[in-house]
Amino acid sequence: MKPEIRKFVTHVEDVLVEGGKPADPPLRIAALATVLRNPWAGRGFVEDLRPEIHALAPALGAEMVKRLMPLADGVPAEAFGKTAIVGVNGEIEHGSALIHTLRFGNYLRDAVSSSEFIPFTNKRGGPGNSITFPLRHITKGGARSHFLTVEFSIPDAPAPDEIIIAIGIATGGRPHARIGDRYSDMEEMKHDQTVRPAPS
Structure with a gap:
């Protein structure tokens, strides 16, 4: 079984100026979307999704990462994320099945040398629905500087x-x-008794 892919769509944005001040270096955010036929649509309630997960998720992960990484134009990635939007004849679980498996996610982790959790969204929607999902640092989950959002539509x-x-x-x-990060907050709060009362 192979994914029935209708098309791939890329999204790239380069942030050159922020707050009136040049970004040095510029920030590139890149995304790749795959539009594919829902393998469970029209079949009623399917109890066991694993056969399609095993058959489709690795092929999707490999092909999508191969197409995504060149969009960074040779610059190492520091943040990552993922999403699934299911058409209205499917279940949110159908999209989740394809992205929430190591058989899919490990391709992206390996490409950026990470073993971290990949942030995500998953939802149901129709044509033109906003494709919106978070990014986070590939190795430092508490680095707020890398809390970013990808947004585009098809x-x-x-x-x-x-x-x-x-x-x-x-x-x-x-x-x-x-704005600092989670780690600096934790260090400051050790010494700031006004933030949280000390245990009695």
């Missing part, structure tokens, strides 16, 4: 019996990030 997808699967990367964090 006017004719997903059709009722389709699924959009998308993955994304960023070559850095937000330009001029300056």
Whole structure:
């Protein structure tokens, strides 16, 4: 069994200026979306999704990562994320089945040398629905500088019996990030008794 793919769509944005100040270096956010036929649509309630997961997820992961990584134009990725949008004739579980498996996600992890959790969204929607998903640092989950969002849309997808699967990367964090991170907060709070009362 192979994924029945209708098309691939790429999204790239280069942030050159933020807050009126040049971004040095510029930030590139890149994403690749795959529009494919939902293999479970029209079959009623399917109890066991594993045969299709095993057959389709590795092929999707390998092909999508192969197409995504060159969009970074040779710059190492520092953040990543993923999403699934299921057409209205499917279940959210159908999209989740294809992205929430190591058989899919490990291709992206390996490509960016990460063993971290990949942030995600999954939902149901119609054509033109916003493809919106978070990114986070590939190795430092608490690095708020790399809390980013990918957002774009495909006017004719997903059709009722389709699924959009998308993955994304960023070559850095937000330009001029300056709010600290979870780790610095934890260190400060050890010494700041006004934030949380000390145990009695």
